[in-house]
Structure formats: C-alpha cells, structure tokens
Amino acid sequence: MLSSFGAQQIEMASNAEDALEKCRYDFYDVIICDFNLGPGKNGQQILEELRYRKRLRHTHLFIMITAETAKDVVLGAREYQPDAYIAKPITRTVLEQRLGQLLLQQKALKGINREIDLANYPKAITLCHQKIDEKTRHQSWCYQTLGSLYIKTGDLQSAESIYRNALATRELPWARIGLGQVLLLQQKYQLAQQCFEQAIGHNPNLVEAYDGLSDTFLKQGQSKAAQTMLEQAVALSPRMVTRQEKLGGLSLTNNDLEHAALAYKMAAQYAENSVYDKPDYLLSLGKCLAEWSEGDLSEAGRQRAQEAIAALDRAVDRFSSDENACLCAMLIQARVHAGQGEQTTAEELLYKFECSQDEEAKLTPTTYLEFARTLYSLGHRQRAEELLIEMSARYAKQADILSQIESLMDEPEGVEARVRAKELNRSGITLFEQGRLEEAVDAFRAALNHTPRHAALNLNLVQVALKLFKDSQQHEHLKIARDALDQVRHIPTQHQQYKRLHHLIAQVEKHTQHSELTRAPDTGAASPGDA
C-alpha cells in the first residue's frame, strides 16, 4: 500500500521490540505505528521510548493508528505528541491523503525542524519569523513553535507576547497553556493559576493545564491542592508513568498513604514494558502498604499486608538482577510481617538480609535507610540509631541523604503518630508564645508520647521547662529539661539540631550548678522552633 504512494524504502516490524531495534540503527522519515501491538509494548510506549532515547527527530513523522477510542488511550498517546493520530477504520485513500498533507508540511518546515534538532534555537527562531513573513499556511504552527522556542531560550517576554497576541483574536488552548507556563516561570502565580483554570474551563481534557495548576500550587506551598490537581490529570490520562510517580511522592508529602499507594500501583502497572520501568514503583507501593497496614489486624489491614508482600515479590521477580532492589524488598517485607505481629518471620527476613550483606555487596544509601527503618520497626532502636549515626558521618556531604537520615532518626514512627506529634508541637508553640508555659509543657510532652526521639520537639520542651524553672526555681522543671535532653544526646554532629542541643545542655548544666545560689540572667534564647 505504501509503496504505491512512492515510498522508496519500506521496512516492516512485526512487534515492538523489532521496531525499536530497527530505530536503534536507522532513522526513518515516517513511522506508522499501531497502538495495539499485542503482548509487550504498545504504540504509546514505542513513541515514549523513541522520544526518551532521542531516536525521533523533529524532521521525522510519527503517525499513530488506532482502533482505540477509550479516553485514557487517546489522551495518553497524545501526550507524547505523535505528528498525527488516525482512528481506524482507515482506508487506503484516507491514509494517502493524510500522509500527503503531513509530508508536505514536514517538507515546508524541514529547515526549522532541523535547527531544533541541532538545538540551534536562535536560528530556528529566525527561520520561524521568515516563514511567518512568507504568509504560508503554516503560520499557526510557526507561532506555536516560536512560543516554545522562546521559553527554551529563556526569553519569557517574547514568549508571553507571542501567546498574548494569539489569544487576542481567539481562545486557543496552546496559547493559553503557553501563557500559563510563562507566568509560572515569571513567578506570577496568581495569574498563572487563572490562566490554567481558564484553559480547563474551555476544555476539561487539557491534561497539561492540570499539570501547570499543580506546579503553580506547589510553588505557593499548597501541596494538598497540588495533589488534587495531579489526581485530576491522572484520572484523565493514567498511562503517563512519570506523572503517577510524581503524584505518589506528593501524596506521601501530604501523609496520604492511600493515594500514594494507588499512584505507585498505577505507575507499576503502566511502567511494565515501558522505558521508564524501574523497581521503585513496586517498592514504594510495598512501603506505603507496609506502613498503612502496620498494627492493623483487621481484615482490611491483613489484605493490605498481603498486597504489600505480593507487590514486593513481584519486584524481586521482575528485577532479580537489581541486588539493592531485592534487598529493599526483603527489608520491607520484614516490616510488613512485624506490623502484622509475625515477629519471628520478620526477624528471619532481617537475619537473611544481614547474611547477604556480608558478601561484598555494594549497598546504596536507600538500602541502608530501609535497613534502619526495619530495625526500628522490629524494635531494635539502638542498632537503628547506631547505623544512622554511622551513615551521617559517611554521607556528611550529601544534604538530601542527611535530611532523610535526620527525619528517620527523629520520627521512626508511622504517619499517624507524626501527624499527631506535629499538631501537638504547634499548639505547644502557640501556648508558649501566649505565656501559658505549664500548658505548653503538657502539649510538648503529649507530642513526645507519639515521637519520643524527635530532636526539635525534645529541645522545645527543654526550653520551656528551663524558662519555667527560671521563674519558679522548682527542681521538678529542671528534671523535665534534663530528661528531655537525654532523649536527644545521641544525635550526630551533622544533625540540624546539634548546635541547639549543646547550647541547651550548657544552659541546663549552668542552672543545675547555680540553681540554689542566684537566678541566672535571661540569655534571651529564641522561642521554640517548629519541628
């Protein structure tokens, strides 16, 4: 059929692997691909992989053909922007027609696309302007391309004027979303938000507009709203693995285990066969479910625990060559069992992990953190803390790892305990500020019932108790401060609270020594900080 259109060299691939293999060595002017390719990768995943591996130039055409009309398929496939999306049934004549149109356009725009492929954006911009001056039929394409080129080169002002001019005549989704993106980059969050909302008002299927809104909310610190927007984007187009992963992370930030688990589950499902596949989705799913089912012996809890075990088994099964992933899976499984009261099984798994650790294994910090978390979970707090202190020294220069170590050390407890502790800490701070010191002490102590080793929280208590002592000279208050300090003395020098700890230790010692002689002058210590 194609040869009758005048194509000189036509190659057929009978499945996705074959197609990708061919694209690895050759570039094709036109790729025509069905969405449904039987078992293995689908058409979207081929396009995704070609884009990821940069095996598809702007000067080439990728045409997706499909009998699928399901919304998730259509929107998903469109997100990777095939040059055309043709619905079946497709007749010879219609294909000929569409292909002809696309080839003509491609030919006319080849110069611009070639510069874009070479990342020669200023040249591409010049060529776009020339093309627009020629007043050919590709004006709209040129303006659209100009907008994104200006954003790429950081010329936000020019991009903005392109979009605003386009919108002056009529409402165009690409211009509205482009404008939103520019406003977001210019940190004009209110305006960006309005812009994206307007785009959605005109067409609720514009997935990018939800992405834009989510980013806008995130920049403004509204992580709940950001999560809601991503959930809407995912509801429209669930097949984008990267978005599911982002949603999972965002849900975790919001302490929303249920939605995090759902997002990671979907990510794992759609990542299968995809170039974005990695063990992290299944591991994260296992982690969410492990935490969610911890101590929950009801039917629902048991099911979640089972699901966690199954997901982690699948991770080991599918990524058997990834040693760290397999070890992490084992550790998380130990936690799941511990959470269900199966201490013996949990200990066996932990032992198994420790045995395999000797074999010269190169463990990543993630695996070590998982190890520490499991030690906590199985009741080996001291070992966990020793491990984390050792890690702090080893990764002293990696801020992201240090902060993970710190938060695990402060709060090895589950989400619920963390949320409660945070609330109580806040009310403690408020009470302190209102001068209601006795009540503040009660609040901080209640918070510490949930997270007893939390450094900042303990130090807050020390500070308030110390102030109370200065007023009352009652030894009971000094004892509260000393006891709280004992909960924090273990923290390593890299911990953010380390300086404050030693300042307060000095204070408490001074008061202990001089308490019966004179009242020490107020040192003007800062008010307790947020945990």
Next chain:
Amino acid sequence: MNDKPDFTFIIASSVHDMKNSLGMLIHSVDELCERLPPELKDALNVSTIQYEAQRVNNDLIQLLGLYRLHNEMFNLSIDEHHVTDIFQEQLAHYRDTLASRSVTLQYDCDEELTGYFDREIVIGVLNNALNNATRYTRSQILLVASACEGGVLLEVHDDGQGYPEQLLKTEPGKALRGIDFHTGSTNLGLYFASRVAELHQQGDKKGNVTIRNGGRLGGGVFSVYLP
C-alpha cells in the same frame, strides 16, 4: 444510589461495541475488495456494502456523540485546520463509492482558507451530510467553503430534489421532534450536526446548521457555520 442500571449507559456501551465491530468489518471488507478484480467488484455490488456500512458507522458515531452531549461529557478539541485538507480527505474517502454510482464530487475552496474547529467531529458531520447527499443527488455533489463573519461556512450542495418542504420548516436544533415513522427518517443527523455546531463558540458567536434548497446545483444545500 439507585441499583437499577442506567439504560442510556447500557445502550451507549452496546453502541460503542457495535461501532468497534463494524469498524473491523469495514476494514475487512476493504481489504477483501483490494484483492477483487474490478469486474467482480461491480458484480458483487461492493460499493453498496461499503456505503451502507459507512452509513451505519456514521449513525453509531452520532449516537455516541449524542450520548456524550446528553451527559455533558462532550469536549471539543478545537484547533486551526485548512478546509481544503478536510475536503480532500472527504474526496478520497467517498471517491470509490460515488464513482460506482456515477456521481461526481468536487470542491470549491480557497487553498488558504482556515477554520477553527474540532477536526474529527466536523468531519463526522460532513460525512453524514455527504452520505445523505449521496443518497438523494442525481449526478453531482459540490463542497463549498467560504470565510464568514470571522469563521467559516461549509456547505454540501447536490442536484437532487432538495429537502422536503416540511423539513425546511423545522429548526435543525429541534429536528428530533419530527420523527417520521413512515419514511424511517429520524433527522438524527441534522439534530446532531446542529448540536455540535452550537458547541463551537467564539466570543458571542455560536455555530449553527441550516438547510435550504437551490444553491449552486439546484438541489439541497446543507450548511454549517463555525465561528
């Protein structure tokens, strides 16, 4: 929640299923025809099979569209399109069917004329009008497009007897009320086209559908205005 299943949903799911099956059927017939010698094609009346299958397909697409309209699930994806591209595609699509009926199909449209509309939907509407014209024309069909009040006006002219008097009096948007059980005509196409055109809005302008008799070829004229 009501336990009773939503009947419209059941119908819509079935229609969706039928449409997919029909799509496969049309594709198979096309493939089969490619292999047939020309004389056999005529003898077997292949073009009638193709025409009727296409007609049912258009109807099913419309039914689904109406279901979505009804449930407010209908979202347009409006973009700029060259009208000649659309017309050429239709010419290609209907060439074989029309040739076998000795009907010529041509278009008259400025090469540079562009409009802002949902490509698939508007093609669906034009397909339906063309199907209808194919049925009632004598020997010619002409597609005409022109710029109109900031938008485009797309027309299908034929040289048949024209629309019946009664239908001309009906507002296309209310065409469904006049279901004629004698002729079997439901006016569904007209109703659908009208609803879809109305969804195309620009500023204070709204798309619409009109029918009249006369036109360039003296038969029926189906017009859709898209702002």
